[in-house]
Amino acid sequence: MMKNEFGSIKISNDCLANIAGNAATSCYGVVGMAVRSGKDGIAKLLKREKMSKGIKIRTSENAMAIDLYIMVEYGVNIGTIADSIKDNVKYQVELVTGLDVKKVNVHVEGVRIGD
Secondary structure (H helix, E strand, C coil), rough: CEEEEEEECCHHHHHHHHHHHHHHHHCCCEEEEECCCCCCEEEEEECHHHHHHHHHEEEECCHHHHHCCEECCCCCCHHHHHHHHHHHHHHHHHHCCCCCEEEEEEEEEECCCCC
């Protein structure tokens, strides 16, 4: 929550997750957001309208930490993709919200081979 002389602004975690998810999925090599199934532990690709389920947001005063659970294309350099995602998500979330992003964690849940 942000406060100033005019009042306060509260941005929901779903809104923050959508901003972060759009920033992450716009990066080269990212197939989409993913979530692991509780039953068999297999990662499942989420549809665009459900992508916030693959993102966890932790907020404190005026800072936040973001955990992204993604699926990547086969054959791409995962370390390079993760660095690109961290930079892009941090930049986009800070640009849109004005909040400080302290940490962005990228969890690769799976690799997609072909279409």
